[in-house]
Amino acid sequence: MMNSRKGTLPLLKELHKPGRRGPQVPMGGLEDRPVSELLPKEFLREKPLSMPELTEVEVVRHFVNLSNLNYGVDNGFYPLGSCTMKYNPKINEEVAAWFQDIHPALPENSVQPLLELLYTLQEDLLEITGMDAITLQPAAGAHGELTSLLMAKAYFKDHGLLEKDTVIIPDSAHGTNPASATMAGFKVVTVKSDEEGLVDLEQLRTLVNEHTAVFMLTNPNTLGKFERNILDIAQLIHDVGGFMYCDGANLNGMLGWARPGDMGFDFVHLNLHKTFSTPHGGGGPGSGPVAVKKALEPYLPKPVLVKAEDGTYHWDFDRPRSIGKVRSYFGNILVALKALAYIKSLGGAGLREVGTMAVLNANYMRVAMEGTLPTAYPGLCKHEYVATAEEVKKRYGVKAQDIAKRLLDKGFHAPTMYFPLIVKEALMIEPTETETKENLDAFVEAIKEIVQEAETNPDLVLSAPHDTPVRRLDEVKANKELKVRW
Amino acid sequence: MRYVPHTKEEVKIMLEAIGLKNVDELFSDIPSEALLKRHLHIEGGWDEEQLRTYFRQAASGIPTVNNAVYFLGGGVYDHYVPSAVDKIISLPEFYTAYTPYQAEISQGTLQAMFEYQSLICDLTGMEVANGSLYDGASAVAEAVLMAMRVNGKRRVVVSECVHPDIVEVLRTYQLGHDFEILTLPQKEGITDLSPLEDLADVSCLVMQNPNYYGFLEDMNTASQLVHKAGGLFVAAVDPISLGVLRSPAEYGADVVVGEGQSLGNHLNYGGPHFGFFATKMDYIRYMPGRMAGQTVDVDGRVGYVLTLQTREQHIRREKATSNITSNHWLMALASAVYLALMGASLPQLGQSILNRSTYLAEKLVSVGYPLWKRQYFFKEFPIKVRDAEAVQQALADAGYYVGPVIDEHTLLVAVTEKRTKEHMDKLIELMEGLQ
Numbered sequence: 001m002m003n004s005r006k007g008t009l010p011l012l013k014e015l016h017k018p019g020r021r022g023p024q025v026p027m028g029g030l031e032d033r034p035v036s037e038l039l040p041k042e043f044l045r046e047k048p049l050s051m052p053e054l055t056e057v058e059v060v061r062h063f064v065n066l067s068n069l070n071y072g073v074d075n076g077f078y079p080l081g082s083c084t085m086k087y088n089p090k091i092n093e094e095v096a097a098w099f100q101d102i103h104p105a106l107p108e109n110s111v112q113p114l115l116e117l118l119y120t121l122q123e124d125l126l127e128i129t130g131m132d133a134i135t136l137q138p139a140a141g142a143h144g145e146l147t148s149l150l151m152a153k154a155y156f157k158d159h160g161l162l163e164k165d166t167v168i169i170p171d172s173a174h175g176t177n178p179a180s181a182t183m184a185g186f187k188v189v190t191v192k193s194d195e196e197g198l199v200d201l202e203q204l205r206t207l208v209n210e211h212t213a214v215f216m217l218t219n220p221n222t223l224g225k226f227e228r229n230i231l232d233i234a235q236l237i238h239d240v241g242g243f244m245y246c247d248g249a250n251l252n253g254m255l256g257w258a259r260p261g262d263m264g265f266d267f268v269h270l271n272l273h274k275t276f277s278t279p280h281g282g283g284g285p286g287s288g289p290v291a292v293k294k295a296l297e298p299y300l301p302k303p304v305l306v307k308a309e310d311g312t313y314h315w316d317f318d319r320p321r322s323i324g325k326v327r328s329y330f331g332n333i334l335v336a337l338k339a340l341a342y343i344k345s346l347g348g349a350g351l352r353e354v355g356t357m358a359v360l361n362a363n364y365m366r367v368a369m370e371g372t373l374p375t376a377y378p379g380l381c382k383h384e385y386v387a388t389a390e391e392v393k394k395r396y397g398v399k400a401q402d403i404a405k406r407l408l409d410k411g412f413h414a415p416t417m418y419f420p421l422i423v424k425e426a427l428m429i430e431p432t433e434t435e436t437k438e439n440l441d442a443f444v445e446a447i448k449e450i451v452q453e454a455e456t457n458p459d460l461v462l463s464a465p466h467d468t469p470v471r472r473l474d475e476v477k478a479n480k481e482l483k484v485r486w
Numbered sequence: 487m488r489y490v491p492h493t494k495e496e497v498k499i500m501l502e503a504i505g506l507k508n509v510d511e512l513f514s515d516i517p518s519e520a521l522l523k524r525h526l527h528i529e530g531g532w533d534e535e536q537l538r539t540y541f542r543q544a545a546s547g548i549p550t551v552n553n554a555v556y557f558l559g560g561g562v563y564d565h566y567v568p569s570a571v572d573k574i575i576s577l578p579e580f581y582t583a584y585t586p587y588q589a590e591i592s593q594g595t596l597q598a599m600f601e602y603q604s605l606i607c608d609l610t611g612m613e614v615a616n617g618s619l620y621d622g623a624s625a626v627a628e629a630v631l632m633a634m635r636v637n638g639k640r641r642v643v644v645s646e647c648v649h650p651d652i653v654e655v656l657r658t659y660q661l662g663h664d665f666e667i668l669t670l671p672q673k674e675g676i677t678d679l680s681p682l683e684d685l686a687d688v689s690c691l692v693m694q695n696p697n698y699y700g701f702l703e704d705m706n707t708a709s710q711l712v713h714k715a716g717g718l719f720v721a722a723v724d725p726i727s728l729g730v731l732r733s734p735a736e737y738g739a740d741v742v743v744g745e746g747q748s749l750g751n752h753l754n755y756g757g758p759h760f761g762f763f764a765t766k767m768d769y770i771r772y773m774p775g776r777m778a779g780q781t782v783d784v785d786g787r788v789g790y791v792l793t794l795q796t797r798e799q800h801i802r803r804e805k806a807t808s809n810i811t812s813n814h815w816l817m818a819l820a821s822a823v824y825l826a827l828m829g830a831s832l833p834q835l836g837q838s839i840l841n842r843s844t845y846l847a848e849k850l851v852s853v854g855y856p857l858w859k860r861q862y863f864f865k866e867f868p869i870k871v872r873d874a875e876a877v878q879q880a881l882a883d884a885g886y887y888v889g890p891v892i893d894e895h896t897l898l899v900a901v902t903e904k905r906t907k908e909h910m911d912k913l914i915e916l917m918e919g920l921q
Binding site (some may be wrong): 086091104130147257354413 | 540621845
């Protein structure tokens with residue numbers, strides 16, 4: 001639990017004392033031969049390696065005390081919009097760890113039970129998304145985007161459609177979408193959102209043409225809105241021979257209720273570390289499987305996990321039209337197994353209940369906050385909504401960031417700030433289904449208190465946080481003076 | 487009800503507060519054609535004991551490091567993982583946190599990231615490092631893309647002795663970019679550097695040391711030649727070798743990347759592991775991925791933030807240096823803990839590995855398994871056999887695993903510090919019996 005310790009810790013380097021050592025190096029009974037007898041000098045270090053010399057107890061205390069300066073889902077409410085910070089069930093960690101000591105170069109016949117688990121996960125994810133084929137290889141959501149766009153590129157090249165060079169992306173999209181499009185060598189065109197926070201269909205019609213390769217859409221979108229014109233949009237894109245790409249970061253908002261494959265999407269990436277409860281690890285590892293429609297199957301990264309007629313499982317490397325590998329070996333397998341444990345703990349009905357409760361929680365909070373911090377685009381939302389602090393800023397000079405920082409004092413993680421870019425003073429709130437009503441009420445109460453404070457004692461909010469291990473940090477100095485190592 | 491806390495009464499109260507009659511109305515914005523009118527056909531709803539049984543059954547049939555003996559290599563190795571590493575990365579404040587966007591309550595992650603970056607710099611001799619990438623192969627691809635941002639050239643030279651996965655990932659990333667890949671051929675198990683002498687306009691050279699076969703390359707000459715050709719030197723290295731092997735800074739590498747698994751990460755059937763990425767200060771603004779920087783708070787206390795974020799996708803969108811967002815931080819944290827515990831012992835550890843692999847290679851040669859080529863190696867080497875898959879299978883039947891298979895007559899054998907004399911003598915005995 002986060003303690004009231006003020007400030008960070010001395011660096012490992014400062015704990016260094018020559019001669020100290022951690023755990024013993026396994027020596028295993030061979031006669032000792034010095035390195036100089038084993039390799040010629042030109043391969044060896046000239047300058048001896050200099051690393052901090054520490055004992056195990058110091059190292060353990062250092063990192064345990066560092067962990068006390070952190071805040072995770074296990075500490076409390078974490079309504080970080082678009083990140084789906086739901087509870088990470090402990091049983092998933094336990095069972096996945098049983099597979100941590102398996103080498104990826106083992107012969108296939110030695111790992112059949114593991115391949116069966118991965119195949120089951122693939123089948124389940126295909127059922128959840130309504131798609132035809134899948135790869136577990138991408139390491140994260142953005143990696144899944146890149147994988148998909150490279151597949152689209154390979155498809156168009158294969159079909160001689162070289163004019164397909166443009167990806168259309170809404171102005172509310174995650175920054176990864178345009179960044180991935182650039183990495184895949186596409187031009188990026190932005191389509192505006194309309195007054196309801198949905199894709200501006202009229203403008204989209206003017207942008208779609210023979211150059212349109214892919215339309216990348218997050219659905220539900222980053223405002224938490226379901227793109228209700230999705231079928232028309234898909235028609236529009238398919239009419240010019242383009243593909244529909246679903247950024248599946250927000251799948252939690254329709255889980256078990258609607259499937260990307262049933263609404264015209266040709267690709268979807270999933271974030272197992274969001275919808276499927278695997279921990280985010282302070283920044284990763286995630287896992288970004290990509291599911292596609294039949295026409296795109298030949299382009300999936302290789303190897304593809306297949307089931308033979310005799311019931312055995314194989315990594316199929318013989319994929320002449322595959323884009324190739326996007327990483328070494330097969331994917332973030334341990335993350336995949338945690339997601340499988342989650343899916344199996346819930347089953348079809350349980351997954352739908354997740355979708356229901358995620359949307360119930362978001363709407364309950366949205367309505368409860370309406371009089372305090374209004375929703376930028378009112379009306380029903382899915383798993384998240386975006387509130388705006390613009391009025392509070394105009395009145396009291398207190399910005400979205402100040403409110404976020406004050407929330408830290410009150411024991412909450414802050415919502416996502418200043419995103420999507422189309423909402424001024426945005427606070428993007430995603431409660432997830434695992435939070436109790438009491439937590440939701442307490443958060444809304446905290447927001448009310450802060451807005452009250454903004455009126456009566458704005459300095460208290462403007463100078464927040466006060467009760468965290470450090471207070472507001474000088475980012476300008478960090479950028480200018482660039483101290484990125486000891 | 488699993489992980490979903492509301493009672494029926496609460497659901498009713500909440501729906502009323504929203505002004506809805508039932509939960510179906512929560513989804514009234516989804517067009518009816520797109521609504522799923524049935525439950526997902528997914529078996530489940532299991533309790534923890536059912537989950538345990540299901541996964542235990544699968545796990546129990548697989549030869550792991552705990553019930554078999556691995557001499558497996560090819561980029562992922564059965565190294566010793568200190569007990570404390572798993573304990574630290576299992577602390578919920580670390581593993582259940584998101585990316586440290588709220589710095590004031592993420593100082594644990596941010597300081598650890600700063601320390602990780604520092605430890606990687608100490609180990610490689612480089613000036614700056616980022617907070618990790620997905621894996622070694624994608625880190626090489628990112629390094630190549632960075633070299634092109636730095637010097638604007640479009641000619642990438644890659645050694646044929648680089649792990650085939652790395653080359654394949656690079657070729658996949660190439661689909662989105664306009665550049666050519668030239669290959670330096672393999673000669674006697676190491677890279678033939680001579681074609682490099684006639685090349686100009688090179689953006690970068692990618693070499694791996696030890697290379698895919700486990701052999702040590704002439705990194706000094708490679709570095710000189712690529713610099714003469716106007717390019718950057720991208721060195722993919724095995725970090726655990728750097729206690730004894732020449733550091734990339736010593737031979738003049740410009741970008742140092744690699745697979746970090748050997749530093750405190752389990753095998754995980756190939757993932758998640760992490761890629762590390764280190765370079766010179768001059769190139770810091772061209773780097774992909776996030777990075778922690780030291781600064782002070784309003785009270786003057788030392789603290790840490792994500793820095794140079796203007797390179798990244800959430801600010802720069804299509805002009806970002808990379809699309810990477812989630813990295814493999816928890817795996818990098820494992821390596822930071824590992825290096826804090828074992829870093830000072832890496833020279834001894836490296837010697838132990840070198841000593842063991844030399845012992846095994848010498849013995850195998852003596853019982854009739856020559857090295858594929860006569861070159862120096864660190865922990866892994868290829869041997870010649872009559873039928874690689876048959877040998878692999880015969881050993882597997884005895885609980886001994888070697889590989890991967892390089893070709894019909896060549897097998898890789900990797901020896902880590904965990905392989906005892908007894909393991910090696912038994913392997914030799916088994917292989918002698920196959921002659």
